[in-house]
Amino acid sequence: AIIFPRQMDVIDDHVKDALGKGAKLLAGGERNQDLAPGYYYRPTVLTNVNHSMKVMTEETFGPIIPIMAVKTEEEAIKLANDSVYGLTAGVWSQNPERAERVAKRIEAGTVAINDCGANAFGFCEAPWFGVKESGFGAVHSKEGVRNFSKVKHIVKDRGWMRKELHWFPNNAKNYNILSRVVDVLFGKGERRWKALFGEE
Incomplete structure (x- = not known):
């Protein structure tokens, strides 16, 4: 379910943009009219994607999974950071050490290892924020309190x-x-x- 009607247009635009540039649709790719009235988009899987497509470099905020194969860990990190946005990211691996090594290099406010990044939002003791052009400051933890404060330095x-x-x-x-x-x-x-x- 999508909360805002305008977000449905963003999702539609990203999917159509990807398909128009050569992406392959494995599932979904359209609104779910069976659940109308309401804003529902079918879970969508795209392959053969690249970074000329909006779905790979912009924030879609919808049930879209673009799958892009890479040859090396270094290439994966470079492509993951190839965006002006950095809210959340996920690293999935059977090797905990490798996953943590990659997570430390991902440019995002929250990086989840073998889990969904949204789950971290429930950890009130941990800050939730974005980097680059993502987010509106920080919430939760001491950083969230500081976000609503103004710092002043007085020298006497x-x-x-x-x-x-x-x-x-x-x-x-x-x-x-x-x-x-x-x-x-x-x-x-x-x-x-x-x-x-x-x-x-």
Whole structure:
């Protein structure tokens, strides 16, 4: 069932676009008039698809499964990320280590391994969000709370110094102090030793 009437038009458009560019229809491909009134689209399976088709690069939000064969894991990852959208993704494999390796490289807000990504929406302790041009911020978890907040950074002077060492106008004494601080924090070997013990 589809919630919005306009989404039915999107699904129709994606399927027709794919078929017009050479995709093969294995099942479905049309609205289910047997369940009218209502917005129902028959589960659809497409093969012989490629990334010139909307169904492979845009968000369909419908019961459409396009199947595209690849030769390597690297090719699969590259094609999965070849979209301006990144809401959810799924990785299916009998090899848990390989599945996790691939999942870490998929550009999506949620990646489910051997499961449907929609199930993750029920985990209130985990953030739900999209990347790239997907989603409207984050919901659930602490990230969801932060999404409805505005961060402000206020810097206040400590009150016991009339001026900071790095403020202008500067002088040789302040420059020497700051140089020693940098050498202590980031210098190595003899340079740090001289800065610590005041050797010139």
